[in-house]
Amino acid sequence: MLAGKRVLLVIGGGIAAYKSLELIRLLQKAGAAVVPVLTHAGAQFVTPLSLSALAGHKVYQELFDLTDEAEMGHIRLSRAADLLVVAPATADLMAKMAGGRADDLASTLLLATDKRVLIAPAMNVRMWDHPATRRNLAVLRGDGVLVVGPNDGEMACGEFGPGRMAEPAQIVAAVEAALSAGPLVGRHVLVTSGPTHEPIDPVRYIANRSSGAQGTAIAAALRDLGARVTFVTGPASVPPPPGVTVVRVETAAEMLAAVQAALPADAAVMAAAVADWRVANAGVQKMKKDGSGRAPALDFAENPDILASISKAADRPRLVVGFAAETEAVVEHATAKRLRKGCDWIVANDVSPASGIMGGSENAVTVISDAGAEVWPRLAKDEVARRLALRIAEALQ
Numbered sequence: 322m323l324a325g326k327r328v329l330l331v332i333g334g335g336i337a338a339y340k341s342l343e344l345i346r347l348l349q350k351a352g353a354a355v356v357p358v359l360t361h362a363g364a365q366f367v368t369p370l371s372l373s374a375l376a377g378h379k380v381y382q383e384l385f386d387l388t389d390e391a392e393m394g395h396i397r398l399s400r401a402a403d404l405l406v407v408a409p410a411t412a413d414l415m416a417k418m419a420g421g422r423a424d425d426l427a428s429t430l431l432l433a434t435d436k437r438v439l440i441a442p443a444m445n446v447r448m449w450d451h452p453a454t455r456r457n458l459a460v461l462r463g464d465g466v467l468v469v470g471p472n473d474g475e476m477a478c479g480e481f482g483p484g485r486m487a488e489p490a491q492i493v494a495a496v497e498a499a500l501s502a503g504p505l506v507g508r509h510v511l512v513t514s515g516p517t518h519e520p521i522d523p524v525r526y527i528a529n530r531s532s533g534a535q536g537t538a539i540a541a542a543l544r545d546l547g548a549r550v551t552f553v554t555g556p557a558s559v560p561p562p563p564g565v566t567v568v569r570v571e572t573a574a575e576m577l578a579a580v581q582a583a584l585p586a587d588a589a590v591m592a593a594a595v596a597d598w599r600v601a602n603a604g605v606q607k608m609k610k611d612g613s614g615r616a617p618a619l620d621f622a623e624n625p626d627i628l629a630s631i632s633k634a635a636d637r638p639r640l641v642v643g644f645a646a647e648t649e650a651v652v653e654h655a656t657a658k659r660l661r662k663g664c665d666w667i668v669a670n671d672v673s674p675a676s677g678i679m680g681g682s683e684n685a686v687t688v689i690s691d692a693g694a695e696v697w698p699r700l701a702k703d704e705v706a707r708r709l710a711l712r713i714a715e716a717l718q
């Protein structure tokens with residue numbers, strides 16, 4: 322499964338480091354070449370000799386090792402790999418990665434790499450649950466770092482809970498998933514996300530509460546399946562995912578132009594919350610109070626419907642997916658919307674305040690296609706995105 326792949330394995334300083342020896346063996350059994358990098362703390366738990374004997378490769382330990390710099394600098398070392406794996410990823414290593422520190426060989430390699438990084442966290446349960454580690458984990462996930470484990474269980478420190486490093490076989494499975502070619506390799510998928518801002522004058526605008534979280538998760542999930550993703554985003558409150566082509570827009574008109582410029586595409590997922598109307602008489606200068614006590618009258622013009630126009634375009638993507646945020650009669654309204662807009666699928670959700678979905682981390686969607694309505698359970702937005710991306714991959718087979 323991993324034949325010809327090269328894994329750079331960073332071993333941090335935790336008791337779980339002993340499992341890295343087994344991990345090297347399993348990675349090799351799967352066909353990968355393993356290049357070990359040992360931190361100073363890691364060397365307190367496993368010896369360079371055991372690592373190099375098992376890996377059949379020199380162990381890298383020092384940032385300023387002149388011989389290594391002459392043989393292979395740290396930049397090349399980090400890029401010659403297909404994947405960087407950190408196991409165990411200690412709380413300290415995670416903090417360094419999240420902060421962009423580069424004060425030893427391991428952290429420098431992790432900062433300098435242009436490859437994906439998979440971490441297998443391992444630490445005491447309190448350290449794992451600490452707000453600082455939660456923050457660092459969120460930052461790392463946002464940076465596109467893949468995470469396997471930790472598992473629940475008894476730990477070397479005698480406590481019980483999440484914090485045990487994933488078992489070597491689990492880590493190998495995650496490495497295989499990260500390095501698999503992916504069913505969307507060679508496909509171009511367009512994703513729109515976020516709200517639009519429609520100017521009232523140069524300093525004011527009309528907006529909506531979309532965070533862009535679901536669209537961002539979908540773009541990341543499509544990327545993970547190997548797609549080339551063009552991500553057209555309005556001013557969202559979550560950052561765009563790494564590894565996609567980002568086109569930033571503000572207004573619906575700009576979004577339409579960006580979408581048209583991004584075609585052709587194999588599929589389009591229109592998750593943006595596009596404003597239905599723009600201000601037709603937006604001020605060229607900042608609008609002023611004139612002392613009369615009368616508020617200025619705003620005229621509205623209807624915005625182009627990007628989803629409808631792309632669904633009817635001559636160079637229409639093979640699969641067009643729209644979204645429907647409804648506050649009542651979700652399936653009925655979304656079913657009618659699918660036909661009206663001419664898209665293939667509608668992903669409908671209930672955004673009534675009681676659902677807690679808008680701005681939350683979970684979503685409960687119903688996918689409507691010509692086969693009918695399929696109700697999905699309430700899931701994390703990342704999981705909704707993963708399932709949707711797999712469905713898209715299936716449809717494009």
Ligand code: C5P
Binds near residue numbers: 646
């Ligand atoms: O009509 P409504 O806004 O409920 O439809 C939602 C779907 O239509 C979403 O997929 C959204 O991205 C898309 N849409 C669009 N252009 C608009 C309005 C909505 O592409 N002007």
